[in-house]
Amino acid sequence: MTGSRFAPHIVRLASDSIEEYSLIFEKDVRRTNASDWGDIEVSFGDFNETKKRIHSVLNSVPAEKYVFIGGDHSITIFITSFFRNRIKNYVHLDAHADFEDSYLGSRINHNCVLRRVGELLGWSKIKLVGLRSVSKSALSDLRKLGVEYYKSFDLTENDVLCDLLKEADYLSIDMDVFDPAFAPEVGNPEPFGLDPRMLLACLKKMSPRIVDLVELTPRAPDSVTAILAASILREIIITMDTH
Numbered sequence: 001m002t003g004s005r006f007a008p009h010i011v012r013l014a015s016d017s018i019e020e021y022s023l024i025f026e027k028d029v030r031r032t033n034a035s036d037w038g039d040i041e042v043s044f045g046d047f048n049e050t051k052k053r054i055h056s057v058l059n060s061v062p063a064e065k066y067v068f069i070g071g072d073h074s075i076t077i078f079i080t081s082f083f084r085n086r087i088k089n090y091v092h093l094d095a096h097a098d099f100e101d102s103y104l105g106s107r108i109n110h111n112c113v114l115r116r117v118g119e120l121l122g123w124s125k126i127k128l129v130g131l132r133s134v135s136k137s138a139l140s141d142l143r144k145l146g147v148e149y150y151k152s153f154d155l156t157e158n159d160v161l162c163d164l165l166k167e168a169d170y171l172s173i174d175m176d177v178f179d180p181a182f183a184p185e186v187g188n189p190e191p192f193g194l195d196p197r198m199l200l201a202c203l204k205k206m207s208p209r210i211v212d213l214v215e216l217t218p219r220a221p222d223s224v225t226a227i228l229a230a231s232i233l234r235e236i237i238i239t240m241d242t243h
């Protein structure tokens, strides 16, 4: 399903309908040192222009930590290329491998994100977590290049997930990593996904410097997927402010 371009706006609207106060941290998100810098208008279909705009905004925003709301997962490639020298441990939370070399004739799209990020950072710095949908060739490439990957079925022990998340300095959250029962409005829903409470249980151990949350396609602010995204962002902003 298309429509992730509307998500940043709808997630902000959804955030108006939830409490600012986190019961997990017993802290109000408005008391963090965070501010909303608004939208970066991407150029539909023109990736060079989109990259230029993302990099130019990042050059002018003096922050120590960043949270991005997408949008298509391909924005992660341009965020990574901007911060490439500062990223040591990139964790890709996703139902899909996003590891095709090209898709529909393009090397920059949501099906190739992890491949491009790995090329930028090096294969040993990336981890794929929550996988349950992959082509045979992408799986064989993951193994050949030695990329660490964790299937959603193998994450039943929460310690495994928390150990991975606490090491991440860049956390890319494709909302389809969660089970469609919790996040139905995503571009490519896949069953057998994570329960969002698994992520919450790891929050206090996490200290990412960059987070993006992408690939949701909510239609209206009462979308459960948008409300889940807004709620996760409230907790993540607070944990980033705390650590």
Ligand SMILES: [Mn+2]
Binding pocket: 094, 095, 096, 174, 176, 177, 188, 215
């Ligand atoms: Mn995905």
